[in-house]
Amino acid sequence: MNTLIVFGEGETERRLMDKFWRQVFPQWGALDFRSSGGRDELVNKLIAALGPELAQPVQCVILADLDAGDTLQSVQQRIANGLRRMLAERRYLDDGIAFSPVAGLANVLLFARRLPPGHELRIVLHIAQAPPTLPALGxxxxxxxxxxxxxxxxxxxxxxxxxxxxxxxxxxxLNRKVTAEIPELLRANGVASLEAKDLIGIYMAVARFLKVKRTEGRERFADFVIDRALKYARPEFNSIFSSLVVALRTATAQESV
Incomplete structure (x- = not known):
């Protein structure tokens, strides 16, 4: 059976990938999600997990955040250095690690190589970027x-x-309070920097999510968001997650490069 290995930071990514897999790729094979534990642990966990698998075909997607101070190039280089180390430890020839953009997307990159005796190592790096709808909202x-x-x-x-x-x-x-009114109030009171996760917390509070649903928190909120988008806003959902779909299709050789 085909198996796609996916590295993502935590529980939100795990839940997202599980839903994606069942909705978009139900017939391809199995999904094996591995928690990367964040940027500092990703490379070591990647080497530890993939190194022993190199005697057979490997398909892998890496979901990487773009942290402050990072660039698309620096994330790509960090992963490339890790892959080079992994191949060297397994005594494969160093032919260089070159990632290629997929479908014209700067944040979806493919590294593919035939390893002796002829099976393929196929790794797709997906680097998070803000969907265009967020800058459009300021x-x-x-x-x-x-x-x-x-x-x-x-x-x-x-x-x-x-x-x-x-x-x-x-x-x-709801949207006005989440994107403008409450962030402006927080900034006026000295909260200088807000991230998407902070606005998700505001959204949950304004929508009274924890009181209405009585769930364990942000990860379950993501479940509800995805389910409702798939039911009521599939075209918009597909647009927001289009780069991730390309990454998954490329890793499973369903997308031409």
Missing amino acids: LSFQNAATDDYILATALIESVAERFAHEAGLTGAV
């Missing part, structure tokens, strides 16, 4: 992460309406 963050995609999805009008209704609001009022 939102910008120092870091880019999976939370950016969840926030953008939660702010889709038809999705926001469902959450707002449960709190006695309209979607427009």
Whole structure:
């Protein structure tokens, strides 16, 4: 059976990938999600997990955040250095590690190599970038992460309406409070920097999510956001997550490069 290995930072990524896999790739094979534990641990965990698998075909997607101070190039170089180390430890010839952009996307990059006796090592690096709908709302963050995609999805009008209704609001009022009114109040009181995860917390509070749903928190909120987007706003959902779909299709050789 085919197996796709996916590295992501934590529980939100795990839940997102599980839903994606069942919705978009139900027939391909199995999904093996591995928690990367964040930027500082990613390379070591990648080497430890993939190194022993190199005697057979490997398909892998790496979900990487873009932290403050990082660039697309620096993230790519960090992963490339790790792959070079992994191949050297397994005594494969160093032919250089070259990532190629996929489908014209600067944040989706493919490294593929035939290893003796002829099977393929196929790794796709997906680096988080803010979906265009966030800058269009005047939102910008120092870091880019999976939370950016969840926030953008939660702010889709038809999705926001469902959450707002449960709190006695309209979607427009909910979105305005999340993107403008409350962040402006916080900044006026000395909170200089807000990230997508902070706005998700504001959204959950305004929508009274924990009181209405009585769930364990932000990870379950992401579940509800994705489910409602898939049901009520599939075109917008597909647009927000289009680069991730390309990454998964490329890793499973369903997308031409």
